[in-house]
Amino acid sequence: MLQGWDNFYFLIGSAAAGLIGLLFVVVTLTAGSERSQALRGASLYLTPTAVHFAVVLSISAVTLMPRLAASTTAAVSGFAALVGLANAIRACVGIRRPRPGAEPPHWSDFWLYGVVPAAIYLGLCVASAGLWAGANWAANAMAALLLLLLLIAINNAWDLVTWIAPKAKRDP
Secondary structure, three states: OOOOOHHHHHHHHHHHHHHHHHHHHHHHOOOOOOHHHHHHHHHHHHHHHHHHHHHHHHHHHHHHOOOOOHHHHHHHHHHHHHHHHHHHHHHHHHHHOOOOOOOOOOHHHHHHHHHHHHHHHHHHHHHHHHHHHOOOOHHHHHHHHHHHHHHHHHHHHHHHHHHHHHHHHHOO
16 A cells, blocks of 8 residues: 555655754753753653654654555554644643743744644544555555644744744853
């Protein structure tokens, strides 16, 4: 079912792997920040972004495994999507929960770090079920959703860098 998709999955999996490495650079930008604020930010913003990249990388790696049954690929993809969904829901709840004295999140954070990824993960769950059932549309849906997830993760990583870097320069 996933024959002919090798180059696509190799490309997006490699991109996700490289971008996971770049998130370590983002973490270094938080050096010198107040610890509780940095930990909360990492939990609500950085961790979900890393999970998005990890899900793209994991599903890509599984789809590239030779002679792996479609049911196994579907099960692993579905599990990864459920982990991502739980993480996206956690981000939604955390971003919506007000913190006294803290700077309120930007209105787009709830949508781009929580709701949109959660919708993509729900779609990945459906696509995984479709792969399990042998549906013709499932391979195309899986590819499109993983590409969307990669793009939203790139957007979120860019958002983090452009928010953290200027702040790091201002803080002594």
